Amino acid sequence: MSGIFSGGAWAKVWLYRDTFIKGFLNTILVSAAAVLLSLAIGIILGLMATSGKKLFKGISRVYVEIIQNTPLLLQICFLYYAMAFSGHSMGIIPAGMISVGIYHGAYMAEVVRAGISSIPKGQAEAAAASGFGYLGKMFYIILPQSIKIILPPMVNQVVNVIKNTSCLYIIGGADLISLTYSFVTGANTGGAYAPAYLISGLLFFIICFPLSKVAGIWEARLKLRDRR
């Protein structure tokens, strides 16, 4: 039907540009909420994992293992349909925010854990031997040193969150990928596959690429600094 070079297909995409804008905004909205949730989960579980308390470590470990070793698609379906069938139906967008947030929370937790563990034990001991409690030790001594190690992989996780909003498709989501798909398969709008997916891809790229670049440059700088 209509290839990349069909002017008609591009015109159709332009005519329905609101669909893409709406999908794009929904993707941003879901991503933003999911990032906040995953950060909260990641920081709490990451701190628990490095607390030295067996119970906390255990809880954090179990969460991370379960979430990392089951597909995000399954988690989304579980949350959305299980809730719907138990009579607590939630909207697609909230379901997306929560499930993507929970999923990436596990990865954020690992990033935080790794960052904190990379600080030599002597630092925590020096803090404790000066009479700092847990909060003071973390706030003044451990976190300021680990933040540089944590931030680059954290930004990479943000990129993954944005891309993974596409999983909302499975519950009939309103994100960019889902709306693009409805557009190309719609009775009135269908057919403009190539332009539609190119535009959709481009929209993802213009957000994700700068973020990845920032993370990459950051990481390179860190390595350089460590070599000195």
Add this chain to the structure above:
Amino acid sequence: MIKLEQVNKYYGELHVLKDVNLEVKEGEKLVIIGPSGSGKSTTVRCMNFLEEPTSGNVYINGEKLTNRNKTKLIRDNLSMVFQQFNLYPHMSVLKNLTLAPMKLQHKTKKEAEKLAYHYLEVVGLSDKAHVYPTTLSGGQQQRIAIARALCAQSRIILFDEPTSALDPETIQEVLDVMIKLAKENITMVVVTHEMGFARQVADRIVFMADGQIIEEGTPEHFFENPENERVKQFLGKIIR
């Protein structure tokens, strides 16, 4: 000042401290010596609960040290100098010195800095206030670590092999600072292999082997007529 009462420490199956009883008096300079793995570090680290004894009690100033009161008791009474210095690399020397006084003792920045400059002078590094620790030599870092301990103005300072990670040529500059400190009324507990230092400043020396204190006494006693065969062997090897 510090009292260990029937202290036992296990790491899993490994019995590292066996019924250790030890009392350190106010102002006393106690030196702990002994072979590697005998439990010297563990003993000192039990005094500020960096290691929690498996059984037995630790008293600071007559108060029993617990997980609940440890931050307060440490804050008010104890500082520590480590083998690996453990300065905070993300802070300038001055910040390293003022952090605890400002955040824990609620001194103003001005008071804390005055104190910091005073102790920088004591350790002979007044010109290093604004550099970062990693730019300093090992000996200088350790002197800064001592200044940091002094800034807390604790009455007790624990030293765990403060010169063992240093190049031979910088050991003496650190020992000189410690000898200077020993003239003050600070209680010092020092784990060291520096026998010259022990002889010069110790009021009392304890010798540990296999998690037990097997001999204790004055430096004269130790270096002139130790009783225990293992002590004789050890000193023979070290002094030659």
